[in-house]
Amino acid sequence: MAEQELGVRDLDLDKPNSARVYDYLLGGTLNYAIDREFAEKVIEQLPRARLICRLNRAWLQRVVRFGLDQGIRQFLDVGSGMPAVGHVHEIAHARDPEARVVYVDNEQVAIAHSERVLDGNEYAAMVPADGEHPEDVLAHPTSRRLLDLSQPVMVILAAFVHFIPPERDPAGLIARYRDALAPGSYLAVSSDTGDEQDEEMYRAVEMYKNTTNPLYLRGRDEIGALMDGLDIVEPGVVFTPQWRPDRTEDVGDRPEEAGILAAVGRVS
Template sequence: MIEENAWIPDGVDQGLPSAARVYDFLLGGAHNFAIDRMVGEKVLAVQSNGRQIAGSNRAFMGRAVRYMIDQGITQFLDLGSGIPTAGNVHEVAQRANPDSRVVYVDYDEVAVSHSALILAGNDNATVVRGDLCEPSEVLETPEVGRLLDFKKPIGLLMVAVFHFVADERDPAAIVARYRDALAPGSLFALSHLTADHAPEAMAGVVEAMRNSRDPMYFRPYNEVAALFDGFELVEPGVVSAPLWRPDSGIQEPVEGVYAGVARK
């Protein structure tokens, strides 16, 4: 049985909010601190659809993984994976194929610690603490090399993470480095928050996150679409997350996240 606070690593600063834990709060999770909930409440005060936007992004991830599985993908690299909640990549993938292999990568100590607890005993899934903005370090990590065969197609996921990457870090170059490491036939899923639909509210979200460990950088449609350069987009292209191959019965979609899947 997991101890109540076993997911909190020794020495973690519980007074510094993090994007992973704020996102966990918005999704209704329990692995966040008081400071994260405070920031999350500020987000909701300026963007009342915050929980729905977070949920639509999470739902897109599940549909993207299922699409990849249908295309024959059995190994996945999830960058900026965050804190595990229901419907993680390994749950979706291994439900369809128990031999599916998954490597999660995040730099948040709580996300990594809790992921390790969730994955204990799962020989086909692991978590690595690393900075996705350093592709060489991530790709050369022993755990990545142990579980993933880069000579075969891989499902690469960058879901709700690049809006934490400043322009100075050159997001397009980071994506390109991972793209170059993938075998032909690999699939790439990306989602990204935008201020295109509610600029004032999303400006308030940026302000709420400004003093966190993970300030935000929302991008317009053309800049998000450009991150897929060098890939071939699958239908319906880059769209609002709820509109990417929606499940039947979806209601009026909430906008705020662009998403797409593409093939190398």
């Protein structure tokens, strides 16, 4: 797809971008040749790459419905990526058309198309910001307009922290979001993992070193530590299809093939 078709100018296309690669793996069209070529090479090394992305998206949708079941009507999706079908606002607004949804991303295509998709929607909006700076995200005029931090909010970090190396302190990042939230809020995290993975996963991770967003795999204990200070809800830190599946058969015989661990914590 040409840059003019995407409606975004002055993009850096020297390297594939993880958000656009993820969009392609989900079957989206908001990506470029460099992203598609890279994604196909990933699939060669990790044939279940599309499945991993679909299972993570399905987890995200279950998390939103879980939040709604708990009475949450405010959602902050950090590192939201492309505006694909079944995104947070669609799930939330199917239950409550006045639920508030704020998306956060700094990828230009994601910003441009989210703004286009959400144009005229008074209850959902994109904040063009770096999700690694919670204070900037929460102080943004759009966040302040849509979110009341004195009331419970669900913060979603889906497939986000695995792009943050240890030296950028992902635990501190999560703690800063946590500390800004009212009691009764929730924080949802999913991350690529090396737990119970085969060489295919490690070959794919090696490939991501050549993108704008290298991957850092995290295990159960590491994810649990990232969520220190939160009450992790059942079933704990598990592979995405194991997290409150709609049907038992959705888990499958090998949930570890999902390649991503997920957890949700409550602010007490």
